Amino acid sequence: MVTLAIARSVAATVTDPELPMLTLADLGVLREVSESDGTVVVTITPTYTGCPAMDTMRDDLVHTLQDAGYDDVEVRTVLHPPWSSDWITAEGKRKLAEAGISPPGAAPRNDGPIPLTLGAPMHVVRCPRCGAAETEELSRFSATACKSLRRCRVCAEPFEHVKEI
Amino acid sequence: MSFDNAYEAVSEANDEARWAFGTGFEDPLSGVDTSLPSGVDGDDLAAYCLMLGDDALIMSHRLQQWCTRAPELEDEVALANIGLDLLGQARLLLTRAAKAEGSGRSEDSLASFRDEHEFRNVRLAELSTHDTADFAGVIAQLLVFSTWRLALLQRLTDSRDPVLAAIAAKGVKEVTYHRDYAAQWTVRLGDGTDYSHQRMQSALDDLWPYVGELFESHSVVERLPDIAVEPSELRVEFDDVLTQVCSAATLTVPDAPARAGVSGRTGRDGVHTEAMGYLLSEMQSVARAHPEATW
Numbered sequence: 163m164v165t166l167a168i169a170r171s172v173a174a175t176v177t178d179p180e181l182p183m184l185t186l187a188d189l190g191v192l193r194e195v196s197e198s199d200g201t202v203v204v205t206i207t208p209t210y211t212g213c214p215a216m217d218t219m220r221d222d223l224v225h226t227l228q229d230a231g232y233d234d235v236e237v238r239t240v241l242h243p244p245w246s247s248d249w250i251t252a253e254g255k256r257k258l259a260e261a262g263i264s265p266p267g268a269a270p271r272n273d274g275p276i277p278l279t280l281g282a283p284m285h286v287v288r289c290p291r292c293g294a295a296e297t298e299e300l301s302r303f304s305a306t307a308c309k310s311l312r313r314c315r316v317c318a319e320p321f322e323h324v325k326e327i
Numbered sequence: 328m329s330f331d332n333a334y335e336a337v338s339e340a341n342d343e344a345r346w347a348f349g350t351g352f353e354d355p356l357s358g359v360d361t362s363l364p365s366g367v368d369g370d371d372l373a374a375y376c377l378m379l380g381d382d383a384l385i386m387s388h389r390l391q392q393w394c395t396r397a398p399e400l401e402d403e404v405a406l407a408n409i410g411l412d413l414l415g416q417a418r419l420l421l422t423r424a425a426k427a428e429g430s431g432r433s434e435d436s437l438a439s440f441r442d443e444h445e446f447r448n449v450r451l452a453e454l455s456t457h458d459t460a461d462f463a464g465v466i467a468q469l470l471v472f473s474t475w476r477l478a479l480l481q482r483l484t485d486s487r488d489p490v491l492a493a494i495a496a497k498g499v500k501e502v503t504y505h506r507d508y509a510a511q512w513t514v515r516l517g518d519g520t521d522y523s524h525q526r527m528q529s530a531l532d533d534l535w536p537y538v539g540e541l542f543e544s545h546s547v548v549e550r551l552p553d554i555a556v557e558p559s560e561l562r563v564e565f566d567d568v569l570t571q572v573c574s575a576a577t578l579t580v581p582d583a584p585a586r587a588g589v590s591g592r593t594g595r596d597g598v599h600t601e602a603m604g605y606l607l608s609e610m611q612s613v614a615r616a617h618p619e620a621t622w
Contacts, residue, residue, distance in 0.1 A: 211497050212415025216355070239357050241419075242493035244500060275564055276477060276499070279507045280514055280575055301401035302504055303408040311401065327500040 169202045170195040172230045176222050179215040180306045183261045186219060190249025193240060201234040202227055209245045210307040247308075247326050264290045264312070264323040289314035290321050297321075355418045355434070356490070361426040364488050367554060372488065373428035374447070374547045375555050377437070378595055379479075380420030381448035384438060385603075386472055387413035388610050392457040393465060402462075405508055409469070412501040419494045439614035443604055444597040450586070451537040453594070455602045456530075463516055463523070467530035470509035474568045475541045477502040478561040487553040510572045517576025524577065531573075532581045539585025540593050541565075547595075 173195050174187040186192040186206065194205040204223050208216050220237040227235045247266035250258070255265035267285050286295050294316035301311040302325070309322045363369055390410035397403040421434040451472060456464030480502060483495035516527040542562045548555040566580075573580045592598040614620075 208415075208497070210412055210415060210501060211355075211419055211494070212411040212413070214411070237357070239355070239359055241356075241359060241497060242489065244493070244497040275567075276481065276503050278510055278568055278571060280510055280572070301405055302508055303401070303405040305404070307408055307411060307501075311404075325504070327504075 166195065166197055166202075168230075169197075169227060169232055172227055172232075173202075173204050173223060176219070176226050179218040179222070180308075181258070181261075181263070183257045184250075184254050186223075188251050188254030188257060190245065190251065190254070191219065198236075201236050202232045203236050203238060205238045205240055207240050207245050213307060245327075247324060250324070258324060259290050262290050262321060263309070264288065264321055266324040266326045269326045285326075287312060287323050289317060289319065291319050292317040299323075354422060355415075356422045356426070359490060359493075361423065361490055363427060364554070367488070368550065369427045369429055371547055371550045372491075372554065373424040375551055376420045376424035376427060376491070378447040378545075378547070380417045380424055380437075381446050382452050382472075382476065383413040383420065384417035385446070385448040385606065386452040386468075387411075387417060388606060389452065389455065389457070389468070390465070392455075396457055396460050398462055406465070409505045409508065412505070416494065416498050416501070423490055423494070435614070439611045440618075443599055443607055446594075446597060446599065446603070446607070448594050448599075449537070449540050450594040450600050450603075451534060451541060453599060453603045453606055454534060454537065455606070461526075461530065463526040463530035464533070466509050466512045466516065467527070467534055469505065470513050470572065471534065471538060471541075471569075473502050473506040473509055475561060475565055477506050478564045478568075479556050479558070482556045482560065486555070491554065506568075510568075513572050513578070514576040517573070517578040527576065528578050531578065532583065535581035535583040536586035540588075540595075543593070543595070545595050 173192060174185055176186050176192075178184050178186055178189050178191070181189065189209070191206050191209060192204070193207055194203075196203045196205075204227070206216075206219060206223070216239070223237050224235045246269045248269045250266065258265040264287055267287070287297050287299075288295055289297050292314060294314055296315040297312050298315060299310060299312050300320065304311045304322050308324055308327075310325050311320065312323050313320045363372065387410045390406045390413070393406045393410075394403065397406055417438070418434050421437045425432045425434060425437060451468065454464075454468055456462075456468060477499065480495040480498040484492050484499065486492040486495065513527060516523040518524070519527075542558045542565075544558055548557060569580050572578075588596070589598045
């Protein structure tokens with residue numbers, strides 16, 4: 163007999179391999195923990211399709227649950243609905259900011275053709291160190307697929323920003 | 328933690344599966360319901376997924392070849408990131424293809440153990456720009472590729488195959504960034520110096536003969552109504568975006584006739600350019616040298 167509430171709370175402690183200050187639950191990657199014939203079934207969704215951390219997440223979930231006494235664990239992937247940065251919890255955003263990574267704003271929504279962005283994005287991203295609103299994008303891409311690289315024009319520090327998708 | 332040699336640190340004995348390279352990954356569709364939609368021929372669906380998967384795989388490899396060659400560190404990282412996104416899309420699509428054909432092949436065997444005539448990517452994806460370090464060339468290639476693919480994936484989100492629709496919905500979010508990146512560089516180079524303008528215009532002119540192929544229909548697509556996207560439907564959106572970008576970049580949208588295939592056969596039929604053989608010999612070399620290995 164699987165005690166689902168406990169299994170859920172154990173799974174919720176597993177952290178993201180690339181953003182270790184966040185749990186998979188904070189990140190919105192952990193979608194569901196359920197039970198099927200005595201097996202704990204954990205459902206996760208990738209942030210980006212090429213995310214190389216997915217295999218590590220699966221392994222970490224299995225090992226953490228096994229260490230907590232759940233021998234039969236299955237990790238399933240769901241692709242739909244696609245992950246959105248809106249799924250990062252308020253707690254997750256707070257932890258990101260605390261670690262010097264600027265959390266995402268609201269994700270764009272589109273009906274119809276997706277508009278082309280020829281200039282820098284217009285929304286304000288505050289510097290996670292000094293709080294200034296005068297920051298600029300250096301690159302839409304960074305050390306991981308989910309982040310962009312920015313610089314504060316006031317304190318001159320570079321920082322990472324979790325992209326809105 | 329100290330280790331006698333570097334490999335020990337990443338070996339399974341240490342129970343830290345931190346390193347995601349090599350083969351032997353878990354199935355990227357594990358736990359996804361991959362049964363076929365009613366009335367769909369598995370071989371046709373597999374052939375279609377191979378086309379879209381090969382486009383992503385080959386374009387990804389071309390972007391990876393830019394590692395250490397980009398003009399700025401930020402662009403090095405950008406091209407690698409875009410390549411990684413496309414590799415992720417390729418893994419899902421090749422896995423979908425393998426499951427639909429039911430032959431026991433996998434994403435790894437499809438990527439590494441098919442020969443040139445079995446690849447179904449459009450020829451645009453295989454064109455080489457890294458060997459001459461032609462940055463305008465890779466930007467032009469990426470602009471055309473991502474504009475076309477974004478229009479395609481967005482329509483594919485309505486596919487009757489729920490797996491294909493889900494893969495497309497994730498891809499739309501990623502390719503939106505890819506297109507913006509290429510469009511912004513096209514404007515910067517086109518509207519830059521006289522020399523950068525001329526290089527950007529030549530890059531577009533050079534690849535334009537491979538644009539027509541992107542919008543040609545195929546018998547596999549025709550056999551998959553409601554599942555596949557008819558390529559000719561993408562042309563209007565593609566032309567709109569290219570006109571918008573070229574106008575901001577003070578460039579001219581080229582007008583060149585499509586490069587003919589061989590007896591009408593092109594990339595989608597496994598007929599490729601000279602560049603393809605060299606690409607595959609590099610991309611597949613490690614897997615073919617150690618065909619039984621997983622690491």
